Amino acid sequence: MAGTSRQRRRRRPSGRRRRPARRGRLSAAQGVFLAACAGLAGLAFVAGLPLGAYLKRLDGIVTERFEGRLFRVPSRVYSAPTILYPGLDLEEVGLEEVLERLSYTEAAPEGGFLPPGRYHRSRRGFRIHLRAFEHPRRPEPARDILLELDGTSIRRIRELPDGPELAAVMLEPEAVGAYYGPRRVQRELVQLSDVPRHLIDAVLAIEDRRFEQHVGIDPVRIVGALIANLRAGSITQGGSTLTQQLVKNFFLTPERTYRRKLNEALMAVIVEVRYPKDAILEAYLNEIYLGQRGPTEIRGVGEAARVFFGKSVRDLTVAESALLAGIIHSPNATSPYRNPEAARRRRDLVLDQMRRQGRIDEETALRAKGRPLELARVTREEGHTRYFLDALQGQLPEIYDEQTLTSDGLRIYSTLDPRLQRIAHQAVREGLAELEKRHPRLRIGDPRRNLQACLVALRPQTGEVVALVGGRDYGQSQYNRCTSARRQPGSVFKPIVYAAALEPGEEGPTITLASFIDDSPLTVRTKGSRPWQPKNFDRQFHGRVPVRTAIEKSMNVAAARLGQEVGIGRVRDMARRLGIASPLPAVPSLALGAASLPPIEIARAYATLANGGIRPELRFFEDVVDQRGRTVERREIAFERVLDPGTAFLVTSLLQGVVERGTGAGIRRAGIRGPIAGKTGTSNDTRDAWFAGYTPDLVVVVWVGFDEPRPMGLTGGRAALPIWIRFLQGATGGRVEGEFLAPPSVVALAIDPASGARALPGCPSRRREFFLPGTEPRHTCPGFWGGPHVIASREPGAPAARSAGPQQVEPRPPRPDRPRVQRPARDAERVYRRVLEWFRRQAQGR
Template sequence: MIHRTHHRPQSPRFWVLLLAAAWLITPPLAAEGPRLVEEVGRREFRIYSDGFPLKTGGHVGRMQLEKRLKRLGYQRVKAKPKKPGRFFWGNQTFWIYQRRHIQRGKNKPERLFGLKLQGGVIRGAVNAEGKPLSAAKSDGLMLEPELLAESLDGDRAKRVAFALDDIPEQVWRPLLAAEDARFFSHHGIDARALGRSLWANIKAGKVVQGGSTITQQLIKNRDLTPKKTLGRKASEAVRALQLEAKYSKEEILEAYLNYVYLGHIDGLHIYGYGTAARCFFGKDLADLSLAECATLAAMVQGPNRLAPHRHPQRVKKRRDWVLSRMAELEWADADAVARAQREPVRTKKDALPATGKGRFLAWVAEILGDEHKRRSNNKRGFVVYTSLDPLLQEAAEKEVARRGDKRLDTALVALDAETGGVLAYVGADPTDRRDDFDRARLGSRQPGSTLKPFILLEAFSKGFGKDAVTPAGRIADRPLEIDIDGKPWRPKNNDRKFHGTVSVRSSLRHSYNVPFVRLGRAVGYARVAARFEDAGFQVPRPIPPSFLLGAIETSPLSLAEAYTVFATGGVRLEAQPIWQTEKPNGGRLKRYRRDSNRVASAASTWLVRELLADVVANGTGKAGKLKDIRAYGKTGTSSNRRDAWFAGFAGSVVCVTWVGNQKDGKVRVSGGNQAAKLWRGFMNQAATARPPKDVPKPNNIVASWIDPKTGHSVKAGKRGAYEEQFRRGTVPNRKRWWRINKPTPVIE
């Protein structure tokens, strides 16, 4: 409960009349948002994550639902919640009382709903009365977006938000003592304070005292405009009156405390009391002493000039004045003030969490600059609804940092297999703030064997000549020489061995190079190159045979987009970092729609999918195997062993990891080692958080048992044989006595 100090209220009539003309040219305050603390000024940036989908089949524990709700400020209660912002985790129902919020630009009302559980798995949803929701509405439930950043430069420390009711008066009383003692009695403009400051400035012959109220300061700070013009002052005053008419004093004070600028540490700007308490004193806001609270209030006048870690004596002088002012106003006991004034200024800086979101924000800024040039050039604000999943982003950054090697560079991109939304994005080591190069999007490197599945897409689709290519097809793995401009090219396998005649499945499982060169040559370089280009790769002209082994360049982001083909059943999704942009005070600027195109048939894609699962289960991708969930993927290593890749998908997440060595020539990397282990570490969290996308098996896919020695079909369950998938009409002949010495054809 806030105990106000009352003064005789001043009449706002004079100010309303004086500023009536300015009212006509001043834009109204934003009306959206459940609280003032969630509204924005005209020049502010607010970048949101996407809402998290609560889909049937998801496990509430593995998706970290409780953690996600607490990050959004929800409180866990012991029974079915009765107020918004609460949740109850029962054995059979997980109840969530969702707050009013904005989802991709749409206003969503507060609502109570329950997730029906069976063994922790979501099996459906019910409304507040316990009546089942339709399947479509159940899978349409989403948590609200989380605020990711308030700057596109990545130069703001993450704001530690709080509610005024959760902190003691001792935290904010020093601020009012220093800046606006009559806060609870004026109407947004304090005529007495203005007159006092004017007289003080006249006597001093310069500006020594300001007359702005907390309300006016909030508006000025959140509009982010430093101009000191009469028009701005008039607009600021009018907006202060509007704000006071619309919101309570407590809401205005809470917003101010959450947004006030308090300097910078190591290049990261500190906004809000909650963040400052952590960064300067290593404490939660509620645990600060009276002296520390007065130090924060003192800093407001000049956050960097009075920074406690750089200028302790300077800020102590201002702090002691703030404490004296509290004693003068009888807001603090004289003995307590005296004790606080004797304390030296001590700081205990919390290590500011490094973040890899900087590269993602730079990408967002680039898009905004292209799409809204005039607005960007004028430094007008934006509200941006992105596709990022904050928990997966955090997991990706931690995994990259944990497996980091200062001699190596790293990148990770994760996409939603249903929408193309960018779920996680790490362009380099997140702990290295000096490295601002984005390797996820701008780093072009050779992808190696990660391109082999796209050769199979073309081979399975059209075969070669009159012959179909199947997963059981047989290829010669013997020495090969190809003439390139009069010079011989002799491709080799990674193990420096040849393996006789091998199946297509075995060739991909072990990533044999020579069989894939033979297959690509038989199908036709031009046809394979065209398939590559459909998937988003660039192939040089004239087409070099080495492109079959990944001797072209691409980025982790482009490779992730290409691998959505296998996760969707043949459709390539373009990565979507943004869903919608708006003006800070409302009004849509642009809605971004998913861009997709079909690259291959569902049948051909299905055959490649099954082979990719085999690569992870039994082949070079074993290091990417996940717990309790089927994974699909392919390793890749460049010919000079400077680039290692793992590309694949599991659950409804497509992920590509890249580890590269551009610094130490002695260090070699491998897709089956560094890249696969990084992929597994991240995907063990990501794939379980998002249930698998349903890709039905095409009707024209059939199964048959195959003799691995001859490639013929045999009786089901025959010893030594294995079950293989085929497009209908391409199943090999059955093994007969007259064909015993005539195995299926071999691609030479």
Template sequence: MAQAKKKKKKKQVNKWILLIIGFAVFLILSVIGGYFALLYAGGKMVEMDENKLRDIKLEATKIMDVNGKELSKLYVLEDREYVTIDKVPKKLVQAFVAVEDKRFFEHNGVDMIRIGGAIWKDIRAGSAVEGASTITQQLAKNVFLSHEKTFWRKTKEVSIAINLENRFTKDQIMEMYLNKIYLGHGAYGIKAAANYYFGKEKAEHLDTLTTAEIAQLAAIPKGPSIYSPFNNPAKSKERRDTIIRLMAEQGIITVQEKEAAQQEPLPTKKVTEGNSYQAFLDYVVDEAEERYGIAENELFSGGYQIYTTLNTDVQDAMVKNFANAKNFPKDGKTNQVDAGMVVLDAKTGGIAGIVGGRNYVHKGWNNALSLHQPGSSFKPLAVFAPALDTGKWHAGSQLSNKRQSFNGYEPRNWNNQYSESIRMDKAVQMSLNVPTVWLLNEIGIDKSLKYIKDFGISLDPTDRNLSIALGGLHKGTSPLRMAQAYTAFTNGGVVKEAHAIDKIKDLRTGKEEIRPVKETQVISPNAAWEMHELLRNAVQSGTGTSAKMKNWPVAGKTGTTQSALSSKANKDAWFVGYNPRYIGSIWMGFPKEDKGHIMYDGSSKTARLFSIVMQEALKNEKPLDFERPNGVSERHEVEENQEVATTPPALSVRLTIEGSQPVALLMWDDANEKTTGYDVMRYLNNPESAEKISSKQSGKTFVDQVKEGVLYKYFVVPYDENGNPGSPSNIGEVSTKQLEELLQNGENQHEENNSGDSHNSTEGDQSPNNGSNGSSEQEGHGNTDNSGNSNSTPQGLPNGNNGGNNQDNGQGHGQVNGSSGNGADPNASQRPADIPDPNQSTDPSQ
């Protein structure tokens, strides 16, 4: 019995032993299985995302200009030009090993000794004070994992690290690590950091890094913000010197080298890349995704070479002159008048340059792409080009120019001058509103809307009314779209899609991708050329004279919309024009209008800026002339009893004293025998708001009393016996300095403001404000053209400021209601007051 009990007990012990052994075996097998599963999982992750390792070997996506030269590198936070291990200084590798992972060349990805030491230190400190990640683990984390702090993330990190050690050599792992490690201020990798902190631009410059600079780089990974020499110089130097000491203790450098390195000052000035091309680069990123289907993050991951249309001569000229405050109206109380400009290749539609604003920032508000009311610059697209394309109208056609109402809509001419009829070319030259609206009414709103759509401009449904003739759009359009639409006038009626990218090359595959540019035949070649001639005349002797260039022909149209706060001010000022090489589109205005931010200048400012930019951009190119397309002939239709052209009067203004009172003496010459009388016009800032101070006088002189501190600008308008107006004279003005000198001397002084000089240019659109060398607030039209030549006396209109109304835009009509139609959109452009409610049809046919 006892023996049986012993036997039974022995069986139970054996059973427990077997269970324990089994459990131990199970645990061992589980651990082994888990280990291999861990290795497998890590290997799978590396295998599935091995492209991430390849990606870090790619240089940042490179942006090339139109000539194939590198313009910039595309990156958000990383400029990762891959550096192979043979180009990395041995001392730099040793420094990183010394501070980050001193047993790097001995472990298999995980340093168990370091882990044990870290755990012991953490226990003693009562918190985590010591990191234990090896360089291989850091690479695994940086390439494959997120930065979340969880047990499973750490497990994955170990797994991937072991797998990386099995797949790659120590040199390969170190190479990848040094190209991926984040070193502060957006610099990823040692090459980018060496460039950022020390101005070492190329990989071969790494050999010139000093011991102190090497230690500085090795000091940063532990805390990029904390140990940045720019953010915390004291802490940065302390850590740098600690690493220099470690390098000496490990025999990497001598004691003498240590002492010399610790005396070396920290970097104090970083090398930064300018943002002259930022608006263009932002546009390239957007276009790559829209036209090529390459997402932004793909571009930033590197590996592409993007060939663009940007011309650095053009872009640099734009940036330089946007930085010059003299090219802009007076600043407001707290904000500047802002602007946006885009320049296209006149033949291809390629974007040669973009400026998004005077202080554009990455991905910020871009005035070259945002919507604004275009004013009279829209007239060629909505009215004149469609009319010419019908074949029923031509430059010599007579258009109604009498005061009239279109179902309650009563546009006015900026100069308040009317006649029974006027030629189309004269209406364009003088930017008159009544004949423009009348012509739109004749061709039909629906037909106009179709043309506008084909020109590439999207309108709001509420824009189906006659106000589109004058650019009174509910939401407006952008400088880019306006420039694109004007390509029709330089390409025989074909609109060329505006684009920034010619082709993209994938450096991984060598494959190049080219997407065709959309081309749309909108108007006939004949209509395009005739419209071009009208626009050329508008610059030569009409509202756009300030856009003239030296030796280069220019065609274009000004545009303004009136401020809602003052009839003498403008909300928007435009110029859209071109020469044989480029099309330029400029908008100016305050981002938000209020009492402290009112712009009294008009489109003569934008026209002048166009001229200045283009003159500089083309300074190294041989001037060209416009070429009439094959098969297109000049047309010289002249209506009966209608004068082909008139020579405008040549006006000069002198200051003198009559008695004790200063006066302005106006004198003019006029060779036109059909002139029977003259209106004398006077204004301060806005030629479109000029007042008539003498009507239909027969003489050629006039005396105007000058009030102290108030200096006017003048122009005269000739009339024939039937009351038809001729081309206004140039702008004449007197300066404050002249008045002061006159009063001080107390004697008669005749300070001549010669019309041929700086006063000419009459801007119809802007009306006569041509201005003085651009120095006057009035647009500087007249005056000298930007080339230094004095503008020829305009045949079209007095030079001038784009008046305040839609001025040329018809604004005369102009006032601007704060809203358009009902339910006004607070972000929509303001609509001139005389523009009807968009919800009320203005089509007389209805």
């Protein structure tokens, strides 16, 4: 167009040069005629200029969209896949619910054939025709399998009809969420080559039968619609072609005015002139609105096929294609879920049109009309994964910003276990409601200031975060308390102090599990601050107490004294090694958890203890796959050994005692059996309540408190532990499998609990206790020969548990404040040595 104007401008000068020569030969009438023609041409030219400019602007809009990003596709997040294997209890897994969430439908086999995406339960067992699953690393073929059952458990898995027996099969990962932009639109992009011919035929038959012939607008339809509208006195009928519908959805508002219709027609022609029919059809099939899934718009036939029929668009049947084409006209009024009869009528109408237009034969139409609707169950997108999704986003590299995540249609395969996530969400919601019911003072009228909680669960061996709930309601508050809140950990920090004390230093460990700690008044003086005098929760002092009792009863003074003895520097170092990354103040009260830490860091530190001293890197996802099916990001399992396995095991053993006899005993009272280790925590003035605990395969941390810290009047054992118990009950059915196995570097032997000395036959009481080699007690309690006995250490010369001197402690006779970690049977040893010495002298005749 621009080129044509330039050519005209170039020609004009020569025209003007010739004009005077012609003027002389023209008659007056001719002159008037020519002047009139020139005037009309000029008028047309002047009037055409703005029209041309207008068309150029519309052209710019069209090409910008078509040649840029045609669709913004939210990135989807998928769970870890569900794995089925012989011996697995299907009730525990909730197989039918999983299948429904994956849009599998129950259907009886027809002539022995069960199509992909269907399952059937019979006396023989559970037959599932698994769909094929595309993934760069884990492609799975479609498989027809039979789960033979023994009660509710899988006895064996066979591939049908006569395939091999399978050791394990994987279901597809569940879609657990997506990163939506301002509009909640979800679509699954398809290429025209993936779309079955009968779906294209169905759409064209009912929406635009002359699509192949027209140039964007269909005059026949327009005239028909105009007549109908004039008769009705308003716009009641559209004559839009498929191209016009596409243009309207892409560029225009849904208002019904002639101006909008004119724009639509002009742009449709531009689209048709510029782009091939196939590209227009593909864009249309990906853009068309086909209904709602809760608050989310379903756009495009790919997404609709997945939601309505639980299958890929390429697997649609004629009847299903006709149904999709039928509801384009009015997706909500003819929704097959809300109005199945209307949907069926529309489907049959489409089938009739297809037959009339010769797109299908009579028999095919009849057969398709005879099919039931066979819809997959639409499950609502669940909101309880939002906190997890936010945390996952935080772990993605920076290139995956908001724009990329909401537009690029990435597939992110997460570590989330949907079952555990659901249980976690329920535990937090119900646990908080129960707390508020029991303690009405905790109920605040303003939902934005409500009592809050967070729960994070992870696998210690792999660092996979399997569940995370960052608050009670994401709709009310998106603040993720698991990852962003910095709260005082209180006593859940103590295991770090005990780990530092149990770890052998140059002079051996500060304590062993047979040691005693002094829980008597303590005053710690530090330069530039007031003396610190820790107190126990019960406001009492307990004197000399065994190490186990000190932690089981969460004695503050004993822990503070131990922290002093070990040295706050070593405590901080231990915390860093275990996985605490936040700043830690170098103050004596750190031993009692005087720091501000996010719960996920506590979870990581406990995971290191649960994993025998090997610190796992936390991971929320395994890999990210782009729209072309390429892996663009991968997060692998990674570790670092930061603590010797023996010390880690000793701490676990201590924390098992907390659950058996201490502040975590509510777990046993709730009837949960099996190996569990854990610790309660309560911060100053009961502003934060915690329980951090683990089984051999799962670390779970629960925090409860107000966002604007205020006292709750409840300890961790009263506020956080019940939520922890709810979660574990749901996750394990109250039966924890496995065991905490002692590493070979740990020695188990019987001791006398009263003295901490080694117990031989004849000792009044005995208890099995664990030691690092060379730290076992060298003394025995009074045995059958009537006196204590010193036995040789396994490793002569190896340091026994030492009792280090105080550093910053007030030296005051009789030094009740002195940090004293007492070696077992120290006094008895002294007496016994003297007796032995006396016997030796007698024997030598001195």
